[in-house]
Amino acid sequence: DQQVKQNSPSLSVQEGRISILNCDYTNSMFDYFLWYKKYPAEGPTFLISISSIKDKNEDGRFTVFLNKSAKHLSLHIVPSQPGDSAVYFCAARVSGNTGKLIFGQGTTLQVKP
């Protein structure tokens, strides 16, 4: 069973506009949610995270929103830049100091100049 889901495999936006990537989860036993950016044949790079007790975290052009009642989170990138084109993974950290992450399937973002 897929505990973390990214239902949109791809997203295409115009440079300067907002990119919104979505993620849903089914398990309540997560204490942190994270977003990673990944290029082919490379390891994921951490972007931004949010504690399960918060509903928003902002870092520059990146903002993550968490809706616990809906078990939904989203990553907003504004303004989008061509260099943002990559695969974005949503991940949920299992509670209990295990450090274990459960990843979504990823969304490929293409930002067109």
Added chain:
Amino acid sequence: GAVVSQHPSRVICKSGTSVKIECRSLDFQATTMFWYRQFPKQSLMLMATSNEGSKATYEQGVEKDKFLINHASLTLSTLTVTSAHPEDSSFYICSARGAGNRLHFGPGTRLTVT
């Protein structure tokens, strides 16, 4: 800081042979490391948790006798794919837990079994 390396970056081996992949935390100590596998256009799937000085904890469905994990020091964990088969061909990624519980990922190893 907080760099994780993997060696080799790419490896091709024949079916039936064993392959060892190394994961090193270069500038920090990691008592816990994680091994993931990613098939093309799919998610990163957690295979096992590697703990320094103790046995690894494997996720459901991962064969511990096939994927041998050794975490002999605070900066090195190894994953050995034994008796590799073409279906083991994948992208293997490790991560190391550093200060503040932050996970740092390695660049990955592309394994191709012919």
